[in-house]
Amino acid sequence: MSTYAQKKGFGATLWDFLTTVDHKKIAILYLIAGGFFFVVGGLEAVFIRIQLAVPNNDFVSAGLFNEIITMHGTTMIFLAAMPLVFAFMNAVMPLQIGARDVAFPFVNALGFWLFFFGGVFLNLSWFFDGAPDAGWTSYASLAMASKGHGIDFYVLGLQISGLGTLIGGINFLVTIINMRAPGMTYMRMPLFTWTTFVTSALILFAFPPLTVGLVLMMFDRMFGSNFFVTTMGGNTVIWEHLFWIFGHPEVYILILPAFGIFSEIFPIFSRKRLFGYSSMVFATVLIGFLGFMVWAHHMFTTGLGPVANAIFAVATMAIGVPTGIKIFNWLFTVWGGSVKFTTPMHWAMAFIPSFLAGGVTGVMLAVAAADYQYHDTYFVVAHFHYVIVGGVVFAIFAGTHLYWPKMFGTMLNETLGKITFWLFFVGFHMTFFIQHFLGLWGMPRRVFTYLPGQGFETSNLISSIGAVFMSLGVIVMLYNIIITSVKNVKVGNDPWGDGRTLEWALPSPPPFYNFKQLPLVRGLDAYWLEKMEGKKGMTPAEPLGDIHMPNSSILPFVIAFGLFVAAFGALFNMDDKAWSVPVLIIGLLITFGAMFLRSVKDDHGFHIHKEELMEDDNDKGVKA
Amino acid sequence: MHAEDKLTYETWPAEPEKSTLEAKNKFLGFWFFLGGETVLFASLFATYLALKDKVPDTTHHLAKDLFELPLTFVATMLLLTSSLTSVYAMYHMKNFNAKKMNFWLVLTLLLGAAFLVLEIYEFNHYVHEFHHTFTSSAFGSAFYTLVGFHGGHVAFGLLWITTLIVRNSKRGLDLYNAPKFYVASLYWHFIDVVWVFIFTVVYLMGMVG
Numbered sequence: 001m002s003t004y005a006q007k008k009g010f011g012a013t014l015w016d017f018l019t020t021v022d023h024k025k026i027a028i029l030y031l032i033a034g035g036f037f038f039v040v041g042g043l044e045a046v047f048i049r050i051q052l053a054v055p056n057n058d059f060v061s062a063g064l065f066n067e068i069i070t071m072h073g074t075t076m077i078f079l080a081a082m083p084l085v086f087a088f089m090n091a092v093m094p095l096q097i098g099a100r101d102v103a104f105p106f107v108n109a110l111g112f113w114l115f116f117f118g119g120v121f122l123n124l125s126w127f128f129d130g131a132p133d134a135g136w137t138s139y140a141s142l143a144m145a146s147k148g149h150g151i152d153f154y155v156l157g158l159q160i161s162g163l164g165t166l167i168g169g170i171n172f173l174v175t176i177i178n179m180r181a182p183g184m185t186y187m188r189m190p191l192f193t194w195t196t197f198v199t200s201a202l203i204l205f206a207f208p209p210l211t212v213g214l215v216l217m218m219f220d221r222m223f224g225s226n227f228f229v230t231t232m233g234g235n236t237v238i239w240e241h242l243f244w245i246f247g248h249p250e251v252y253i254l255i256l257p258a259f260g261i262f263s264e265i266f267p268i269f270s271r272k273r274l275f276g277y278s279s280m281v282f283a284t285v286l287i288g289f290l291g292f293m294v295w296a297h298h299m300f301t302t303g304l305g306p307v308a309n310a311i312f313a314v315a316t317m318a319i320g321v322p323t324g325i326k327i328f329n330w331l332f333t334v335w336g337g338s339v340k341f342t343t344p345m346h347w348a349m350a351f352i353p354s355f356l357a358g359g360v361t362g363v364m365l366a367v368a369a370a371d372y373q374y375h376d377t378y379f380v381v382a383h384f385h386y387v388i389v390g391g392v393v394f395a396i397f398a399g400t401h402l403y404w405p406k407m408f409g410t411m412l413n414e415t416l417g418k419i420t421f422w423l424f425f426v427g428f429h430m431t432f433f434i435q436h437f438l439g440l441w442g443m444p445r446r447v448f449t450y451l452p453g454q455g456f457e458t459s460n461l462i463s464s465i466g467a468v469f470m471s472l473g474v475i476v477m478l479y480n481i482i483i484t485s486v487k488n489v490k491v492g493n494d495p496w497g498d499g500r501t502l503e504w505a506l507p508s509p510p511p512f513y514n515f516k517q518l519p520l521v522r523g524l525d526a527y528w529l530e531k532m533e534g535k536k537g538m539t540p541a542e543p544l545g546d547i548h549m550p551n552s553s554i555l556p557f558v559i560a561f562g563l564f565v566a567a568f569g570a571l572f573n574m575d576d577k578a579w580s581v582p583v584l585i586i587g588l589l590i591t592f593g594a595m596f597l598r599s600v601k602d603d604h605g606f607h608i609h610k611e612e613l614m615e616d617d618n619d620k621g622v623k624a
Numbered sequence: 625m626h627a628e629d630k631l632t633y634e635t636w637p638a639e640p641e642k643s644t645l646e647a648k649n650k651f652l653g654f655w656f657f658l659g660g661e662t663v664l665f666a667s668l669f670a671t672y673l674a675l676k677d678k679v680p681d682t683t684h685h686l687a688k689d690l691f692e693l694p695l696t697f698v699a700t701m702l703l704l705t706s707s708l709t710s711v712y713a714m715y716h717m718k719n720f721n722a723k724k725m726n727f728w729l730v731l732t733l734l735l736g737a738a739f740l741v742l743e744i745y746e747f748n749h750y751v752h753e754f755h756h757t758f759t760s761s762a763f764g765s766a767f768y769t770l771v772g773f774h775g776g777h778v779a780f781g782l783l784w785i786t787t788l789i790v791r792n793s794k795r796g797l798d799l800y801n802a803p804k805f806y807v808a809s810l811y812w813h814f815i816d817v818v819w820v821f822i823f824t825v826v827y828l829m830g831m832v833g
Contacts, residue, residue, distance in 0.1 A: 103649040166660060174653040178645065204656055208664035216671065216769070225758055225765035227671065233678030233762035238671055245667075548626075600791045602800065604628055 019552040021105035022512050026112050027091035028407060031400075033116050034083030040123065041075035042474060044068050046467055049431070053464035055452040065448035066133035067150065071123075073136030074154065077250070078161060079119040081388070084396045085257045086115075086168060089196045091407050093172065095503035095510060096190045098181025098519050103174035104167075105550040106598070111168035113560035118161025121567055125153035135446060137247065140228035140239035144220060149571055155218045156567040160560070162207050162214070169203030172196055181502070182541040183521035187281070190501040190525075191274060194281050195260030198288040199253050205292065206249035213242035222574055240302060244295035252291035254388065256284060258395030259326060262348045265398055266330050268498050269345040270337025273525055276329040283322035283329075290319045300371045309368040316366035323359055327352060342496070343417030347398035350425050351390065358386030361436065376446070379439025385432045397424070397477070405495040409508045410488050416480035420473045427469025434459045493537075500525035505538045513547045516540075516613055544614070546607040553603070555594045562590030627800040636720040636797075641806035644799050654807040658814050665818050668770045669825060675766035676830070684761050685754045687830030696827045699742045700819065703778075706735035707816040710809045717805050722796040725805070726789055732812065733789075736782050743775050767826070774822055777815045784808055 008016065017025060047068050051059045060068065094102055102108050125131040132150035134142040143151045176197045180189070189197075217239065219225040226232035228239060267274045274280060296304060296312040330352060339345070361383040365371055374380055397420070404412045438459050443450060450456045494504040502519060503510075505527040519538035523529050530538055566587025573580035625643045637643040642651050677686045713728035747768070750756040758768045785808050792801050 104653060170653050170656045170660070173656050174649050178648050178652060204660050205663050208660050209667045212664060212667035212671065219758075219765065219769065223758070225769070226762040227675065227765050227769075229762065232680045232760075233675065234765075235674060235678070235762070238674055242667060242671075596787070599787055604800070 016552075018557050019109075019554045021101075021109045021550050021552055021556075023090045023094050023102050023105065023108060024407070024509060024512070026108050027087045027089075029112050029116075030083045030087035030090060031407070033112075033119070034080055034087055037075050037079035037119055037123075038081075038084065039474070041072050041080050042471065044072035044075065046471060048072060049464040049467040051448065052450075052460050054461065055450050055454075055457055057449055060448070062448040063130075063133065066135075066446070067131040069446055070132045070135050070138075070150075070154075071126075074122065074132070074158070075119075076388075077136060077254070078158060079115075079122070081254050081392050081396070082165060083115055083119075085199075085254060085392070086112075086165075088192075088261065088396075088399045088403060089172060089199075089257060091403055092503055093193050093196045094175060094179075095406075095506060095514060096193045096501050097176060097179065097184050098502050098515055098521065099175060099179040100514050100547065101550065102171050103178060104171045106553060106556060106603075107167050107171050109553070110556035110559055111164040111171065113556050114164030114167075114563070115161040116164075117560045117564040118157045118159070118164065121160060121564055122153055122157030125150055125157075128153070137243055138217070138239075139243075140217065140220075140236040143217060143239075144228050144236075149574070151217070152221060152571045152574065155214050155221070156571060159211065159214045159218070160563050160567060162210055164560070165203055166207045166211075169200040169207070172200040173204065176200075181515070181518045181521055184526075185521075187278065188521055188524050188526070191263035191277070191280055191284075192257070192260035192501075195256040195263070195284055198284050199256045202249045202253050202256070202288055202291060206246045206253065209242045210246035213239055213246070216242070218570075222570065237299075237302060240299055241295070244298045245292075248295040248298065249288075249291045251384075251387070252287060254392045256287065258351075258392045259284065261395040261399040261402070262330065262351055263326075264501070265344045265348040265402060266333040267500055267525070268402075268496060269340045269342055269348075270334045271340070271498050272333060272337040273500075273528075274329070275332035275335075276325070277524060279325055280329055283325045286322040287319060290315065290322070294319065297366055297368070297371075300368045301375045313366050313368040317363055320359065320363050327356060340498070342401075343412070343414055343421060344398040344402040346418060346421045346425075347394045347401070350421070351394045351398070354390030354394065354425075354428070355387060358383055358388075358390050361386065374439065376444055377439035378435040378443045378445055381445045382432050382435035382439060385435070389428055389432070397421070400477075402496070405491045405508045406503055406506075407509060408485070409490055410484055411491055411495055412484050413480050416476055416483075420477040420480065422473075423469050423476060424473030427466045427471075427473060430466030430469060431463050432466070434462050438463075494527075500528040502526055502538070505530075513549060513608060516547075517542050517544055544610055546609050547613070548605055548607055550605045551603055553598075555598050558594040559591050559598075562587050562592075562594060565590060625799060627798070629799060631720070631798065633720045637799075638718070640718065640797070640799055640802035642803075644803075647799065647803040650803045650807060654810055658810065661814065665770075665773070665821070668773055669821065672766045672770045672826065675762045678763050678766075679761040684763070685756055686763070687826075688832075690750055690754055690756055691827050691830045693827070693831065695742065695746060696823060699739050699746075700823050702735050702739040702742070703816050703819050706732045706739070707813055709735065710812045714806065714809050717797060717802060720797055722792070725797070726793065729785055729789055729805075733782055733785055736778055736812075740775060740778055740782070743771070743778075747772075771822060771826065774815060774818055777818070781808070781812055781815060784811070 017029060020026060020029075047060060048065070051057050051065060090102070090108070094100075128149060130148040130150045132138065132146070132154035134146050134151060138151065138154055176189070176193060216225075216227040220228050226234045228234045228236045230236065263274055263280060293315045294312055296308055297316045300309050300312075334349075361379070365374055365380065365383060401412050401417050404410070438456060439445075441455060443456050450460070491508050493499075493507055495508060496504075499505075502521070505519065506514065515538075517540035519526065520541035522539075527538065564587070566584050569580045569582070569584025569587055573584060625637065627644050627646060640647075642648050679686065709728045709732045713725045713732060716724035716728065756764050756767075758764055788801070788804055788808055
């Protein structure tokens with residue numbers, strides 16, 4: 001079964017990726033699909049900035065502008081940021097704990113394909129009379145009045161991709177609890193693994209409310225129920241609650257893995273262990289817990305009353321405490337270290353002040369009384385772009401450069417990486433810093449244009465020019481990826497030279513079974529410990545033996561594809577199209593048929609035998 | 625131990641649902657899944673409580689006019705008993721007795737099916753006697769969604785356990801299918817617990833206004 005080194009044709013490679021259950025290949029799928037949607041969402045952002053560059057612009061109409069902002073937000077959160085974060089979780093977390101794969105490899109593949117087909121379905125709305133236009137929060141009072149099928153695409157697309165995320169979360173939780181290598185206690189887990197763990201718990205408890213909200217909206221729009229129809233006794237605030245009970249933990253689902261990536265980068269390039277490891281773990285768990293207590297700060301102006309507003313305001317400010325702990329720990333990690341300013345370290349160093357600025361405006365917004373002034377202005381837009389771009393997107397860029405050699409076996413060019421960084425960093429602050437002031441001066445968010453003489457012209461133009469710099473940064477990075485992939489200079493186990501955790505003890509990319517013999521973990525930064533004692537690699541914790549591996553399967557793809565087909569049937573059934581019900585039934589038959597097949601057909605996986613593993617050793621001289 | 629091992633009554637482990645790595649993963653993963661399901665039902669309960677008795681005008685019936693305790697009491701007893709029979713089934717699973725396990729599982733299925741029949745009768749009754757439908761009011765939408773989601777879970781459970789019994793009828797128990805039976809029974813307990821809450825929050829609290 002030692003086929004991973006052989007050359008394959010395009011068809012065989014494609015089939016390999018369609019059927020793979022290997023966490024490392026699924027990570028690549030997440031990276032490609034998430035990267036694609038990131039570019040789509042980025043183009044939408046560029047259109048927004050072109051429209052707003054000058055007053056009274058008619059680059060897009062008001063209705064189209066609503067569709068673009070809705071799709072920009074929805075795409076970036078659900079289809080770009082989350083999958084990209086999932087890409088790193090899949091690529092790195094099982095290696096960091098010394099596991100052979102995740103707990104449910106089949107479910108892992110299913111999760112990816114559900115996300116992918118949900119995302120494609122949502123974006124196909126552009127080609128079927130209009131995209132969703134009620135904002136990424138899709139408040140029911142707006143969404144119920146939306147004409148066309150945009151909202152239905154939103155509801156069904158997010159439902160499908162949300163299922164994929166949920167099962168992905170369960171998978172990571174079980175993997176981390178059950179499959180750690182010998183000696184890998186909880187308090188020896190790398191911070192990225194810890195943040196994956198807490199994030200997965202947040203996913204598990206945050207996504208069901210979204211599922212319910214989407215179901216209620218689907219019932220209202222498709223089957224004539226009255227959850228959000230006030231004349232029939234309905235109540236649109238229910239949507240706001242359900243959405244934000246999901247939506248607030250969602251932003252921590254995005255930022256915690258970003259914290260994890262930076263918590264790997266600072267020690268590696270400061271060549272010093274992470275300062276305050278246990279307080280970092282504590283802060284991560286606390287942020288995850290508090291993340292569920294603050295959803296109503298998005299609804300201060302809804303009219304929940306002063307008591308509710310006060311409680312949620314205080315809870316929100318409390319999150320500043322564990323986050324502050326983290327900021328200081330990162331600073332103290334760099335302090336006195338022997339710092340190497342690589343591309344990932346550039347992103348990490350820029351992350352601290354950028355994210356901090358977003359955190360400070362967050363505390364400002366938490367003051368409920370003041371929020372009445374900020375609400376629905378560009379101040380809010382500036383705030384959440386500072387935390388999401390300055391935090392999550394910076395981490396995704398940093399992680400891409402850091403883990404690229406581990407995922408693909410070759411380094412990205414450092415000079416181009418730094419050019420990307422400076423273009424994007426300057427562009428980011430240029431775009432969003434001025435938006436704080438636009439908001440304070442009274443420019444409302446989600447408006448498609450403004451009049452001359454309101455004092456918004458120069459600031460909006462500066463903001464739009466900033467977007468050009470960010471776009472250039474992304475283009476340089478894509479160029480970087482292409483030229484380094486063509487050159488394809490192979491690198492060894494530890495290409496940065498200062499890797500601390502288990503993933504750097506493996507070849508780049510690792511063999512499909514990861515560790516030939518499970519490693520013995522003797523402390524935090526397990527690989528660093530061994531290196532400091534002059535050893536080349538990890539000490540094995542078991543004799544060389546047969547390795548049990550899961551079989552590849554096309555069924556995850558088929559299950560997700562069936563739901564994709566069924567969603568078209570459900571959606572067009574609203575127009576009384578004759579073909580819609582058969583399409584719905586066929587789609588569900590495909591899905592449930594594939595699930596049934598999976599249930600009744602035994603799948604024991606296969607064993608890689610000891611002799612083959614020994615042959616691999618001789619062929620490639622790989623030590624794992 | 626491995627899933628493919630051929631076992632006898634003597635070598636059958638004490639906790640067959642957790643004796644291989646795959647089984648341990650399945651066991652824990654399913655508990656997490658039920659955690660997510662709990663939040664799902666909590667959201668539906670919250671929606672129901674917010675929309676209870678919210679009707680467009682006074683011609684519509686409210687919870688206190690609709691519900692009758694005898695019917696829901698029988699339904700509750702059927703489902704609670706089916707949970708008990710599934711416990712017996714798992715007792716025999718742990719004792720490597722596939723025949724007796726199947727007997728108790730079939731009994732579980734019959735009780736679950738009877739519950740579902742009662743629920744269908746009940747819904748039909750509300751629709752025809754009281755014109756309380758899915759689309760008649762926000763109260764109707766919330767009621768049928770919450771109770772219907774539970775009913776859907778029962779129906780799925782029936783199909784699932786039936787598939788398990790049919791698939792494994794010839795080959796008896798092994799460490800590959802024992803965890804499957806075990807998580808199916810966990811699921812069955814879970815929908816039973818949800819029903820206890822529905823019985824309390826929807827029916828009992830509905831009766832007292």
